[in-house]
Amino acid sequence: MxxxxxxxxxxxxxxxxxRISAPAPETPWAKISTTPTGTFNDGTDDWNYWVFKxxxxxxxxxxxxxxxxxxxxxxxxxxxxxxxNVGAGGAGxxxxxxxxxxxxxxxYAVTIGxxxxxxxxxxxAGNDGSDSSIGSLAVAIGGxxxxxxxxxxxxGGCGGGAxxxxxxxxxxxxxxxxxxxxxxxxxxxxxxxxxGGAxGGAxGPGTNGNASSGSIVGGVGRTTTxxxxxxxxxQSIGEVDSGTLYFAGGGGAGSSSAGGLGGGGDGSPxxxxxxxxxxxTGGGSGNSDTNEGSPFAxxxxxxxxxxxxxx
Numbered sequence: 001m002x003x004x005x006x007x008x009x010x011x012x013x014x015x016x017x018x019r020i021s022a023p024a025p026e027t028p029w030a031k032i033s034t035t036p037t038g039t040f041n042d043g044t045d046d047w048n049y050w051v052f053k054x055x056x057x058x059x060x061x062x063x064x065x066x067x068x069x070x071x072x073x074x075x076x077x078x079x080x081x082x083x084x085n086v087g088a089g090g091a092g093x094x095x096x097x098x099x100x101x102x103x104x105x106x107x108y109a110v111t112i113g114x115x116x117x118x119x120x121x122x123x124x125a126g127n128d129g130s131d132s133s134i135g136s137l138a139v140a141i142g143g144x145x146x147x148x149x150x151x152x153x154x155x156g157g158c159g160g161g162a163x164x165x166x167x168x169x170x171x172x173x174x175x176x177x178x179x180x181x182x183x184x185x186x187x188x189x190x191x192x193x194x195x196g197g198a199x200g201g202a203x204g205p206g207t208n209g210n211a212s213s214g215s216i217v218g219g220v221g222r223t224t225t226x227x228x229x230x231x232x233x234x235q236s237i238g239e240v241d242s243g244t245l246y247f248a249g250g251g252g253a254g255s256s257s258a259g260g261l262g263g264g265g266d267g268s269p270x271x272x273x274x275x276x277x278x279x280x281t282g283g284g285s286g287n288s289d290t291n292e293g294s295p296f297a298x299x300x301x302x303x304x305x306x307x308x309x310x311x
Contacts, residue, residue, distance in 0.1 A: 027064060027065050027100065027102065028062075028064045028065070029064050029065045029066070029309045029310045030060050030062060030063060030064035030065060030066045030102075030103050030105075030309050031060070031061045031062035031064065031309075032048070032050070032058065032059065032060050032061065032066075032307070032309060033059045033060070033061045034050060034056075034057065034058050034059045036048040036049060036050055037049055037050050037051045037235075038231065039311065040227070040228055040231060042225070042228070045310050045311075046310070046311040047308045047309065047310055047311060048308065048309050048310075048311055049226075049227055049231070049306065049307065049308040050305075050306070050307040050308070051227070051231075051235050051237065051304065051305075051306055052110045052112060052304065052305040052306075052307075053112065053235070053237065053279070053280045053302075053304055054112055055109070055110060055111055055112055056110045057107055057108065057109060057110060058107070058108040058110050058134060058307060059106075059107045059108075060103055060104065060105050060106055060107075060108065061105060062105055063102065063103065063104045063105045064102065064103070064309075065100060065101065065102055065103075065309070065310075066097065066101055066102065066103040066307060066308075066309055067097045067101060067226060067307070067308050067309070068095075068096070068097045068101070068134060068137075068138060068226075068305065068306065068307045068308070069094065069095070069096050069097070069224055069226045069247070069304075069305070069306040070094070070095040070096075070132050070133065070134060070138045070139070070140040070303070070305050071092055071093075071094050071132055071140060071202075071247045071248055071280075071281075071282040071303040071304045071305070072092030072093045072094075072113040072129055072130065072131050072132045072140035072141055072142045072143065072157045072183075072248075072282055072303045073092045073112075073113035073114045073115040073116065073129030073130045073131075073132065073142050073143065073282060073300055073301065073302050073303045074089055074090070074091045074092045074115050074116065074129045074142075074143040074158075074199075074248065074251075074263065074264075074277055074281070074282050074283045074284040074285065074300030074301045075089035075090045075091075075092075075115075075116045075126055075127065075128050075129045075142065075143035075144045075145040075146065075154065075156055075158075075160050075199065075251075075284050075285075075300050076089040076115070076116035076117065076118065076119060076126040076127045076129075076145055076146070076251075076274075076284070076285045076297050076298065076299060076300050077089045077126050077145075077146045077161075077199070077251045077253070077265070077267070077274060077284070077285045077286045077287035077288060077297040077298075078119075078124060078125045078126045078145075078146045078147060078148045078163065078196070078287050078297060079119050079122065079123065079124060079274070079287065079288045079289065079290050079296035079297045080123050080148070080149060080287075080289075080290060081123070081289065081290045081291055082194060083254075083255070083267065083268060083270070083287050083288055083289040083290075084164075084194035084195065084196060084209075084253070084254050084255060084267075084287075085149050085163060085164045085193060085194045085195070085196055086125075086146060086147070086148055086149060086163045086164070086196040086253075086287045087126070087146030087147045087153050087160055087161030087162050087163050087176070087187065087188070087190065087196040087197045087198070087199070087209075087253055087287060088126075088146050088160070088161045088187075088188075088196065088197070088198050088199040088206065088216075088218060088250065088251030088252055088253040088257075088259075088265070088267060088284060088285065088286045088287045089116060089126045089129075089143060089144070089145055089146050089160055089161075089199045089250070089251040089265070089284030089285045089286070089297070089300050090143040090144040090145075090146070090153065090154070090156050090157070090158035090159045090160040090161070090177060090179070090184070090187050090199040090200045090201075090206070090219075090250055090251075090284045091143045091157065091158040091184060091199060091200065091201045091202055091218075091219065091221060091248035091249055091250045091251075091260070091262065091263070091264060091282050091283055091284045091300075091301075092113060092115075092129050092132065092140060092141075092142055092143045092156075092157045092158065092184075092202070092248050092282035092283075092284075092300070092301070092303050093140040093141040093142070093143070093156065093157020093158060093179070093180045093183030093184045093202065093248070093282075094140060094157070094183055094184065094202040094221075094222045094247055094248050094282065095138045095139075095140045095182075095183060096222070096224060096226070097138070103137060108134050108135035108137065109133075109135055110133070110134055110135075110305050111131070111132055111133045112132050112280075112302060112303050112304065112305060113129055113130035113131045113132040113140070113142050113282075113302065113303040114129065114130045114300075114302050114303075115129050115130075115143075115276075115277060115279075115282075115283075115285075115299045115300025115301045115302050115303075116128050116129045116142070116143065116145055116284075116285070116299065116300040117299055118274070118276065118285075118295035118296070118297060118298055118299040119274075119288075119294075119295060119296040119297045120294045120295050120296070121294075121296075122290045122294070122296065123148065123290060124148060124296075125145055125146060125147055125148040125151060125154075125163075126144075126145030126146035126147075126154070126160055126285070126287075126297060127145045127300075128142050128143065128144055128145045128154055128156055128160075129142030129143040129145075129156065129157070129282075129284075129300045129303075130142045130303075132303035132304070132305055133305075134305060134307070140157055140183060140303065141156055141157035141180045141183055141184075142156055142157055142303075143156045143157050143158050143160070143184070143199070143248070143250075143282070143284050143300060144156030144157075144158065144159045144160035144177035144178075144179075144187065144199075144200075145160045146160040146161045146162070146163070146187070146196070146197075146199060146251070146253075146284075146287060146297075147160060147161065147162045147163040147174060147177075147190065147196075147197075148163050149163040149164055150163055150164065150165070150166060150174060150190075151163045151174065152174055152175045152176070152177060152190075153175070153176045153177035153186075153187035153188075153197060153199075154177045155177045155178045155179075155180075156177060156179070156180065156184075157179060157180050157183045157184045157202070157248070157282075158179045158180075158183070158184030158185055158186075158187070158199065158200035158201055158202055158206075158219060158248065158250055158284065159176050159177030159178050159179045159184070159185070159186040159187035159199070159200040159205075159206070160176070160177040160187045160199055160200075160284070161176055161177075161187040161188045161190070161196055161197030161198045161199050161200075161206050161209070161216075161250075161251070161253050161287075162174035162175055162176045162177075162187065162188065162189050162190035162196065162197045162209070163190050163196050164190045164191060164192065164193045164194055164195045164196055164209060165189075165190045165191055165192050165193075165195070165209075166192070167192050167193055173190075174189060174190030174197070175189055175190075176188045176189050176190075176197045176200065176205070176206060176208075177200070179200050179205075183202065184200055184201065184202045184219075184248065185200040185201060185202070185203070185204055185205040185206070185219050185250075186200045186205050186206070187199050187200045187205070187206040187219075187250065188200075188205065188206035188207045188208040188209060188216065188253065189208045189209065190208075190209050191208060191209035191210050191211060192211065194209070194211070194254075195208075195209030195210055195211060195216075195254075196209050196216070196253045196254070196287055197209045197216065197253055198216045198217055198218045198219065198250055198251060198252055198253045198254075198257065198260075198267075199218050199219060199250030199251040199252075199253075199259075199260075199264065199284035199285075199286075200218075200219040200250045200284075201218060201219025201220045201221050201222075201248060201249045201250040201260040201261075201262060201264060201284075202219075202221050202222035202247060202248035202249075202262065202282070203219065203220040203221050203222040203223065203246070203248075203249075203260075203262070204219040204220040204260070205219050206218055206219045206250045206251075206253075206260075207219075207253075207257075209253060209254070215254070215257055216252060216253040216254040216257040216267065217252055217257055217258050217259075217260065218249055218250030218251045218252045218253075218257075218258065218259040218260035218264035218265075218284065218286070219249065219250035219260045219264070220246070220249060220250075220260045220261050220262065221238075221239070221246035221247050221248040221249035221250075221260055221261050221262020221263065221264065221281075221282070221283070222246065222247055222248055222262065223244050223245060223246055224238075224245055224247065225245070226306050226308055227245070227306055227308070228245075229243060229244070229245050232245050235280075236278075236279070236280065237280040237281065237304050237306075238262065238263070238280070238281055238304070239261055239262050239263050239278070239281060239283075241261050246260075246261040246262035246263075247262045247263070247281060247282050247304070248262045248263070248281070248282035248283065248284075249261050249262030249263050249264030249281070249283050249284070250264045250283075250284045251264050251265045251266075251267070251277075251283070251284040251285045251286040251287070252264065252265065252266045252267040252286045252287075253267050253286065253287050254267045254287075255267060255268075255269055255270060256268075256269050257286070259277075259283060259284070259285075259286055260283075260284075262281060262282065262283055263277050263278050263281025263282060263283025263301040264277070264283045264284055264285075264286075265277045265283060265284065265285035265286040265298055265300075266286045267286040267287050267288075268286060268287065268288040268289055268297075269289075270289060270291075271289050271291045271292060272288070272289055272292060273288055273289070273292045273293075273295065273296060273298070274286055274287070274288030274295075274296060274297035274298035275298045276298040276299045276301075277298060277299065277300050277301035278301055279301060279302045280301065280302055280303070280304040281301035281302075281304075282300075282301050282302075282303050282304070283300065283301035284300055284301075285297055285298040285299060285300050285301075286298070
């Protein structure tokens with residue numbers, strides 16, 4: 001009896017003072033009543049996804065976990081009759097949801113930022129892109145327009161490239177615009193004539209200008225796996241390269257310098273207009289020559305919002 005009593009006493013003490021708490025239940029995934037764009041399997045789980053390429057409403061019937069990507073509109077490059085002297089546009093900022101992000105029940109206005117407008121004024125700086133958002137849950141900042149000659153690039157989600165710098169001073173006195181912390185990178189600095197800087201991207205900074213005007217490449221965009229590359233191609237959003245999906249590449253500066261992966265526009269060759277960035281990429285446009293008439297530097301790429309929940 002004594003042995004039994006001790007055993008029972010020991011068990012009783014363990015239950016009172018050493019009980020292991022059950023783990024808290026995992027937060028369920030949100031229930032979204034807006035009709036999904038589609039469903040896919042990532043090799044492990046099934047997902048519903050929503051792609052917004054224009055303004056709309058996301059209606060959440062039950063609070064819970066959610067994943068999202070918000071891409072703002074990209075900025076535009078500057079134009080000049082010596083195109084290498086001016087900068088390129090910065091890409092739109094990108095916000096990707098943190099792990100275990102949560103959304104409350106309710107209706108959310110989804111806003112898709114427009115790209116900066118194509119320039120219609122000769123010899124002028126670039127225009128900024130517009131913000132994209134899911135209500136107040138996530139607001140991505142529009143890309144910074146580029147600087148004209150001897151001007152800094154504009155701040156934005158990603159910074160615009162600067163115009164050239166004063167001769168006889170520090171070769172990089174013209175500064176690229178700053179990117180929004182956590183959303184994108186700065187634009188390239190301007191170099192002594194010629195030498196406009198490239199636009200910043202959501203995945204890397206724009207290249208600084210240089211005296212030869214060569215390879216002033218736009219900042220690379222941000223990669224994501226929130227949807228598959230096949231869906232992105234079918235929806236005509238972002239830029240797919242070598243099996244990877246990119247958004248928000250910066251514009252290239254200098255003759256035919258490449259824009260960053262993610263919709264960034266190339267710098268225009270001599271005597272050619274700038275080219276508009278693809279829609280729903282957030283890309284910044286390259287700088288351009290004024291000699292072919294208006295419009296000059298191409299428009300920035302509009303933004304996009306992607307949301308997904310597990311089925």
